[in-house]
Amino acid sequence: MDRRQRKSREAIFNAFVRLLTKRDFARITVADIIEEADVGRTTFYSHFETKEFLLKELCGELFCHIFDTEKDEHCHRHIFRCEGDDGVFLHLFKHIAHNDNNLLSLLSSENNEIFFGYFKENLLTLSKSQLDLLKGREVEKLPENFRINHIASVFTEVLKWWVDTGLKESPETITGYFYMAL
Amino acid sequence: MDRRQRKSREAIFNAFVRLLTKRDFARITVADIIEEADVGRTTFYSHFETKEFLLKELCGELFCHIFDTEKDEHCHRHIFRCEGDDGVFLHLFKHIAHNDNNLLSLLSSENNEIFFGYFKENLLTLSKSQLDLLKGREVEKLPENFRINHIASVFTEVLKWWVDTGLKESPETITGYFYMAL
């Protein structure tokens, strides 16, 4: 990709994230974005059809770096590779606590519902590989898609609670909370 | 309240709910609402500052009828009164399955996130009175606000799953799922 294109795209993404941490998505105009990104109006529309598409692409890039839904080289298959030492969920909590990819900022913002929604969606594939966590529990008899959904739900909601209450617990402690709540 | 006022207000609310079940909130204009409600533009703005406020008031009325957050005579304290026979949660599932107050329609619509958000919020006070459900479980040691949040979360997420998969289970069965998932 052309360097100019990359720079514009990056500038727009960064400006957009900065605005999303400050203001509700519905109250962000294209004029705001291009001013913050310091690019022309035409440039914006040559990259993105609308700001809704921009949001979608942002979430795509964001969660591609956290999870490994895409199998191409941009995505480092981080989560699945690092499974050995830490456990997947602790690893996720650590990532978030470090504010990697500004995810924490976005999950703490007025727009958190949008990003928690995407988060849970991406978590579903991961949950499928973690069904063993419910071994021996009563829920084991319930339908598989219910159990997958349950794991993703509990994780997302514990994470939401953790963020809302200001990350008072360590990643290790909150992982413990998650397992107890499951 | 003046009969004319009541009629206009009702017409606007009903039109708004009808539109919310069809279209995303962001894509609903004031012009759409007043056309569907068959009232004048001025009338709309004499009742509600913006459509955002209309949404807020709608949710207020909606969940006032389902839960009993308000203690005045409009609200019948339904949930707490009927505690005897059924159990609160089964009662809630039944209410929703019957599409009382069009809540099911709204929870099934494109705008479900908005209403599930309000739903969980209102559920928190109820959850506080149901902390005994976690007796004997490992989570009991965790902070109270975590446990309250956990009960409300699991209920909301089970409900979401139930609605998303098309209410295939009976209210009794899904209540069982909820208790097992807790």
Add this chain to the structure above:
DNA sequence: TATGTTACCGAACACCTTGTATGGTTTCAT
């Protein structure tokens, strides 16, 4: 029945936001 008040309506408005089109400039690759 007469009277004042209140809610309603349509039309018009100034303003803002959106998405596109135009013409000219800079940056890139070759």
Add this chain to the structure above:
DNA sequence: ATGAAACCATACAAGGTGTTCGGTAACATA
């Protein structure tokens, strides 16, 4: 050096927002 591609500012039409205005219908009260 040259053509292509990305950039910029400006302008535009279309549509949405929230307000104002003058006139009409419904109400409550005497």
